[in-house]
Amino acid sequence: xxxxxxxxxxxxxxxxxxxxxxxxxxxxxxxxxxxxxxxxxxxxxxxxxxxxxxxxxxxxxxxxxxxxxxxxxxxxxxxxxxxxxxxxxxxxxxxxxxxxxxxxxxxxxxxxxxxxxxxxxxxxxxxxxxxxxxxxxxxxxxxxxxxxxxxxxxxxxxxxxxxxxxxx
Amino acid sequence: xxxxxxxxxxxxxxxxxxxxxxxxxxxxxxxxxxxxxxxxxxxxxxxxxxxxxxxxxxxxxxxxxxxxxxxxxxxxxxxxxxxxxxxxxxxxxxxxxxxxxxxxxxxxxxxxxxxxxxxxxxxxxxxxxxxxxxxxxxxxxxxxxxxxxxxxxxxxxxxxxxxxxxxx
DNA sequence: TACCTATGGTTGAGCCCTCAACTATTTCTG
DNA sequence: CAGAAATAGTTGAGGGCTCAACCATAGGTA
Numbered sequence: 001x002x003x004x005x006x007x008x009x010x011x012x013x014x015x016x017x018x019x020x021x022x023x024x025x026x027x028x029x030x031x032x033x034x035x036x037x038x039x040x041x042x043x044x045x046x047x048x049x050x051x052x053x054x055x056x057x058x059x060x061x062x063x064x065x066x067x068x069x070x071x072x073x074x075x076x077x078x079x080x081x082x083x084x085x086x087x088x089x090x091x092x093x094x095x096x097x098x099x100x101x102x103x104x105x106x107x108x109x110x111x112x113x114x115x116x117x118x119x120x121x122x123x124x125x126x127x128x129x130x131x132x133x134x135x136x137x138x139x140x141x142x143x144x145x146x147x148x149x150x151x152x153x154x155x156x157x158x159x160x161x162x163x164x165x166x167x168x
Numbered sequence: 169x170x171x172x173x174x175x176x177x178x179x180x181x182x183x184x185x186x187x188x189x190x191x192x193x194x195x196x197x198x199x200x201x202x203x204x205x206x207x208x209x210x211x212x213x214x215x216x217x218x219x220x221x222x223x224x225x226x227x228x229x230x231x232x233x234x235x236x237x238x239x240x241x242x243x244x245x246x247x248x249x250x251x252x253x254x255x256x257x258x259x260x261x262x263x264x265x266x267x268x269x270x271x272x273x274x275x276x277x278x279x280x281x282x283x284x285x286x287x288x289x290x291x292x293x294x295x296x297x298x299x300x301x302x303x304x305x306x307x308x309x310x311x312x313x314x315x316x317x318x319x320x321x322x323x324x325x326x327x328x329x330x331x332x333x334x335x336x
Numbered sequence: 337t338a339c340c341t342a343t344g345g346t347t348g349a350g351c352c353c354t355c356a357a358c359t360a361t362t363t364c365t366g
Numbered sequence: 367c368a369g370a371a372a373t374a375g376t377t378g379a380g381g382g383c384t385c386a387a388c389c390a391t392a393g394g395t396a
Contacts, residue, residue: 004284005291014307015290020236021310022190024317034354040382061344068188073383075346080381097344097391116172122183123173129316130309137305139182141298142189148297149192202384208352229374241353243376248351265361265374 025125032121037114042069043081044118047103047111050087056103059092063101086110193293200289205282210237211249212286215271215279218255224271227260231269254278 007015030041037044049066050056058066064074078101081087086107092098127135175183198209205212217234218224226234232242246269249255254275260266295303 004287006287007291007295011295011303014303014310015294017307017310017314018294021313021317022194023236025313026190028317031354042382059344064345068191070384071345072347072385076382079346092344095344095392097389099345119172119174123175125316126183126186126313127175127179129312134305134309134312135179135182137302138309139185141302141306141309142182142185144297144302145189145193145294146185148293149189149196199384210352227374232375238354239375240355240377244352247376260374263362263374265359267375 028125029118029121033114033118036117037110039110039114042067042073043077043086044111044114046074046077046081047086047107047114050101050103051108051111053103056108057090057100060099060101081107084110196293197286197289201282201286204285205278207278207282210235210241211245211254212279212282214242214245214249215254215275215282218269218271219276219279221271224276225258225268228267228269249275252278 026041033039033041033044039047045067046063046069049063050058053062060074060078061071063069063078064071067074069077078087078089082089084106086104088102088104090100090102092100130138194209201207201209201212207215213235214231214237217231218226221230228242228246229239231237231246232239235242237245246255246257250257252274254272256270256272258268258270260268298306
């Protein structure tokens with residue numbers, strides 16, 4: 001007996017449509033940003049978060065949290081962005097392990113340059129094709145998924161801790 | 169005057185929720201599949217499409233189309249999957265440029281092994297958290313996005329052709 | 337104080353993807 | 367038929383991501 005709860009035909013159709021739609025949207029936005037602003041979407045998000053932080057500085061770990069990024073990924077990304085002159089790393093006096101990521105003027109300019117095209121792309125390919133009702137529905141659906149997955153992440157981390165602790 | 173149609177606060181909230189939800193979902197499914205079946209999601213999709221093809225064979229270009237993949241990506245992927253023993257390339261008699269991708273027994277077995285966990289993950293993190301109404305809504309929303317972006321892809325291709333043609 | 341562990345962050349390897357260039361074959365056109 | 371253009375597919379470089387290993391510092395605890 002297979003305990004697997006397979007998808008019904010209707011579910012399968014929805015899942016495939018959703019999957020394709022999301023992949024197309026991702027690919028579209030990614031390539032728009034790469035082509036017109038020379039940055040991947042992940043870097044755009046980092047710039048956004050930094051630009052909204054007080055003083056446009058953030059501890060690496062805070063930045064990782066805010067962008068839901070692993071520390072490793074962020075470290076690689078900031079290294080490259082620093083090479084681009086968009087960000088500057090600064091050491092922390094009160095905790096010598098820590099470091100800050102400081103948005104530079106060039107970084108802010110790059111963001112300002114990139115934003116209109118990106119926002120226009122989001123509007124065109126998402127909000128323009130949905131009714132106000134659908135936008136509301138999408139918000140609720142997204143919240144539901146987040147609600148499920150966010151705790152799941154925490155739980156996975158906890159399990160990981162457990163695993164490490166017991167040397168299992 | 170900025171011609172940019174910026175997002176309203178409400179739109180911005182929906183966009184960020186959506187963005188985060190989709191990223192979490194992607195990451196969750198990707199890591200589940202990688203951990204439990206040792207394959208990225210893209211390879212899973214290739215296996216699915218191949219398994220559903222008559223004779224479990226498909227021309228590379230058909231496979232690329234069906235998986236909405238670039239030929240390059242598919243070529244790299246199939247190369248690796250062939251190394252894994254999941255797929256076998258076969259040359260085409262009627263068109264000597266062409267080649268077939270043939271799903272092997274091992275490939276089918278890998279898919280059969282991977283499917284239950286993957287489907288369960290999809291169900292848990294998506295269908296279980298949505299009401300039947302929301303599932304329907306998500307289907308319509310996805311169709312709307314596809315409807316917008318699918319022609320846009322064709323259009324981009326056409327523009328590309330144009331560009332090449334005029335040596336622009 | 338001396339350890340022991342937890343935390344902040346970086347690094348390198350390996351994998352997947354994109355992009356552009358390339359080969360080989362086929363089809364179209366004069 | 368000869369040459370041009372389109373098609374099928376591969377390849378290599380380069381970039382971003384993940385994973386695991388790794389420093390260095392901080393914060394307990396004996």
